[in-house]
Amino acid sequence: MQPSEMTTPDAMSTQYSSTDRLTTRRSVWGPGPEGVSPVDALRQAVLDADPAAVVEIGCGTGHFARSVLDVRPGVDYVATDLSPAMVASATALGLAAVVAPADDLPFADASFDVAVAAWMLYHVPDLDAALRELRRVLRPGGMLAVATNGVGHLADLQREAGGEPLVTQFTSEVAEAVLSRHFSHVTRRDIETRAFFDDHAAAAAYLATFDVELSRTLPPFDAPRSYAGSTAILTAR
Numbered sequence: 001m002q003p004s005e006m007t008t009p010d011a012m013s014t015q016y017s018s019t020d021r022l023t024t025r026r027s028v029w030g031p032g033p034e035g036v037s038p039v040d041a042l043r044q045a046v047l048d049a050d051p052a053a054v055v056e057i058g059c060g061t062g063h064f065a066r067s068v069l070d071v072r073p074g075v076d077y078v079a080t081d082l083s084p085a086m087v088a089s090a091t092a093l094g095l096a097a098v099v100a101p102a103d104d105l106p107f108a109d110a111s112f113d114v115a116v117a118a119w120m121l122y123h124v125p126d127l128d129a130a131l132r133e134l135r136r137v138l139r140p141g142g143m144l145a146v147a148t149n150g151v152g153h154l155a156d157l158q159r160e161a162g163g164e165p166l167v168t169q170f171t172s173e174v175a176e177a178v179l180s181r182h183f184s185h186v187t188r189r190d191i192e193t194r195a196f197f198d199d200h201a202a203a204a205a206y207l208a209t210f211d212v213e214l215s216r217t218l219p220p221f222d223a224p225r226s227y228a229g230s231t232a233i234l235t236a237r
């Protein structure tokens with residue numbers, strides 16, 4: 001996916017028509033030098049808020065929601081996603097899940113203590129409309145928990161394949177400023193991660209999930225490799 005295609009309806013329906021590409025991408029990640037997983041950090045931020053009710057937008061396969069409920073089964077958690085295939089996956093994990101675009105959620109004002117948007121705000125066509133919608137469904141004092149990637153995310157892999165780092169509308173570098181347009185208190189924690197590939201085919205398969213051309217131009221290599229990923233976990237109230 002090129003930066004210009006990150007938000008288009010056609011690209012979204014191709015990219016997320018099934019869970020395959022997302023599952024391939026999720027499978028390569030491990031902790032970086034600090035030994036911290038951004039998914040664990042995001043989950044801890046949600047748990048620390050001790051919510052009674054949570055909404056997640058762009059929930060993908062539903063694994064994050066499932067992991068929160070496994071720790072706190074009493075939480076009233078609703079997972080949403082634009083993709084019917086993702087919602088089906090979340091439902092199969094035993095979640096309450098509905099198809100909904102981030103900027104038009106089928107919930108009353110002030111319904112939730114916490115909202116989660118993990119690695120998805122770079123996809124929404126109108127970022128401010130989605131953030132207004134999240135603000136609307138959160139109770140006063142409620143918290144938005146966000147994960148996103150920095151400009152350096154897998155930049156070395158992209159460059160080796162002849163591409164450029166992916167600069168989205170919601171990189172770690174701009175996320176605080178964007179969230180501050182709708183929330184008065186924003187925190188940001190940067191976390192370096194690592195993507196591990198057993199061989200060239202695994203790295204090419206990863207690239208192919210968003211850019212088939214890059215998967216073809218990645219020069220061959222023999223030994224396992226890992227590449228730095230750059231992520232940020234943000235909270236906004």
Ligand SMILES: C[S@@+](CC[C@H](N)C(=O)[O-])C[C@H]1O[C@@H](n2cnc3c(N)ncnc32)[C@H](O)[C@@H]1O
Pocket residue numbers: 012016022026057058059060061064080081082083086100101102103117118119120123124125
């Ligand atoms: C990169 S995936 C992240 C999924 C999941 N949050 C995770 O961390 O694994 C982005 C998800 O956002 C969803 N999505 C894209 N545009 C959306 C929109 N406008 N409203 C709601 N969901 C959207 C996609 O269908 C996809 O499941």
